[in-house]
Amino acid sequence: MTNEKDIKDYGSKNIKVLEGLEGVRHRPSMYIGNTGRSGLHHLVYEVVDNSVDEAMAGFCSVIDVTLEKNGSVTVVDDGRGIPVDVHPVYKRPAVEVVVTKLHAGGKFDKGSYAVSGGLHGVGISVVAALSKNMKVIVKREGKIHQQEYKIGKPLYDLKVTGKVESGDTGTEVNFIPDETIFSTVKFDFSVLETRLREISFLNKGLKIVLKDAESGKKEIFHYEGGLIEFVKWVNKSKEALHVKPVYFVKEDSKLIVECAVQYNSGYQENVLSFVNTINTVEGGTHVVGFKTALTRAINDYANKNKLIKNGNLTGDDVREGLTAIISIKVPEPQFEGQTKTKLGNSEVKGIVESVSFSSLVEFFEENPVVAKRIVFKAMESQSARNAAK
Numbered sequence: 001m002t003n004e005k006d007i008k009d010y011g012s013k014n015i016k017v018l019e020g021l022e023g024v025r026h027r028p029s030m031y032i033g034n035t036g037r038s039g040l041h042h043l044v045y046e047v048v049d050n051s052v053d054e055a056m057a058g059f060c061s062v063i064d065v066t067l068e069k070n071g072s073v074t075v076v077d078d079g080r081g082i083p084v085d086v087h088p089v090y091k092r093p094a095v096e097v098v099v100t101k102l103h104a105g106g107k108f109d110k111g112s113y114a115v116s117g118g119l120h121g122v123g124i125s126v127v128a129a130l131s132k133n134m135k136v137i138v139k140r141e142g143k144i145h146q147q148e149y150k151i152g153k154p155l156y157d158l159k160v161t162g163k164v165e166s167g168d169t170g171t172e173v174n175f176i177p178d179e180t181i182f183s184t185v186k187f188d189f190s191v192l193e194t195r196l197r198e199i200s201f202l203n204k205g206l207k208i209v210l211k212d213a214e215s216g217k218k219e220i221f222h223y224e225g226g227l228i229e230f231v232k233w234v235n236k237s238k239e240a241l242h243v244k245p246v247y248f249v250k251e252d253s254k255l256i257v258e259c260a261v262q263y264n265s266g267y268q269e270n271v272l273s274f275v276n277t278i279n280t281v282e283g284g285t286h287v288v289g290f291k292t293a294l295t296r297a298i299n300d301y302a303n304k305n306k307l308i309k310n311g312n313l314t315g316d317d318v319r320e321g322l323t324a325i326i327s328i329k330v331p332e333p334q335f336e337g338q339t340k341t342k343l344g345n346s347e348v349k350g351i352v353e354s355v356s357f358s359s360l361v362e363f364f365e366e367n368p369v370v371a372k373r374i375v376f377k378a379m380e381s382q383s384a385r386n387a388a389k
C-alpha cells in the first residue's frame, strides 16, 4: 500500500535530524502533533517526559510542575541534572547541546524498554525551538548552572550562579510558548491534571506535584499501588463487585504486560490502554488480545464449575461493568488510526492474550467467590440480551 504520500513522509522523516531546529519552527505539527491546545500542552509533556525517564532510571522521585503567573511553565525534578561537561563533538556544554540540537544527548539512545510517552519521541530541544524564552537551571557537582534561550538559540553561555550542597542535584526548565506558533498559549490546569495523574499511576511511586501560581491550586499525584490504584480510582464513584482488583505483570523477551481489572455493578465497559505510557485511545492489538483472553477465561471457569445454563457468554456479556487498565511496554510500537493512538503490532495480540489468559485463570482459581460473582454478572447480561432479542 505504498503511495506517493508515504514516500514523501518517509523522506521527510529522514531529513528531520538534518534540518535542525529551524525545521521544528517551519513544521511544528510534525513534532508536536498540532499548534492548537493539545500541541501546546504537549510541550509540557515533552519536558516532563525527560524527568520521567530520569525517574524510570531510578534517579528522580519528585517532579514539580507549575503554571506561572506570566504564562510560563516550570518543571523541576530531583534527578542527576542534565550534564554540563563539554561535549566532545560540539565542544559546548552538554546541556546546551541537549537544548539546542534536535535529538541530542545520551538520553535519546533509549534501551529497548526505556521508552517513555513522547508522542513523537522528541525532546526538550523542540520545546526550546517553540518557546520565546526558555531557562534551564542545573544543580550538579555542587554548583548551580544556568542558561537561557530564545526560540532555541542561546542568549548567553552557560554560567554558574551559585553553590549547592554536594549531592543536591536536579534540573529546572522554565519556558514561555511562542504565541506566533500557537493558536492559544493559555495552559489549562485540568488538561495537565488528567495526563500528569495518568503518568503518575503508570510510574508507581513517582510523585508529581501540579501547581497554579495564580489561583494557588495544588494537586499531588503519588500512587505506590500503580495500576491497582488507577483501576480503583476510575471506579471510585461506582460500587465495586470485588474489593481487590485482579492484577498481573509479566515480562517476556519482547514485551512487558501489566494489567489491573475491577468489575463494578454498572453496565458500562471501561477499558483504558497504554503503550509505553502513551494512551492508546483507539485501542489496538494489545486490547484485542486482552479481551479475547478475558472472554475465554471466564467461559472456561464457568464451564468447569458447571455454572453455564444458556450457552457460552459473549464478549459483550463479560464486559458489562468491566473496568480495566492495560499497560504494555514494547520496543518498536507501530501506531495507526485517525489519531495514531491504535497499536498495530500484530505479534502483540497473541502474547498479551496468553499472558492475560493464564493470569486470569490463576486469579479465578485462587478467588472463587470473586470469580463466581463475575460469572453471575455476565450471565445476567446474557439473560437481558436474550430477553431483548
Ligand code: 0RA
Residues within 6 Å of the ligand: 050, 051, 054, 077, 079, 080, 081, 082, 083, 105, 106, 107, 171
Ligand atoms: C543526559 C544524561 C544524564 C541525565 C540527563 C540527560 C537528564 C536529562 C534531564 C532532563 C530533565 N531532567 C533531566 N535529568 C537528567 C545522565 C547524567 C549522569 O550520568 O550523571
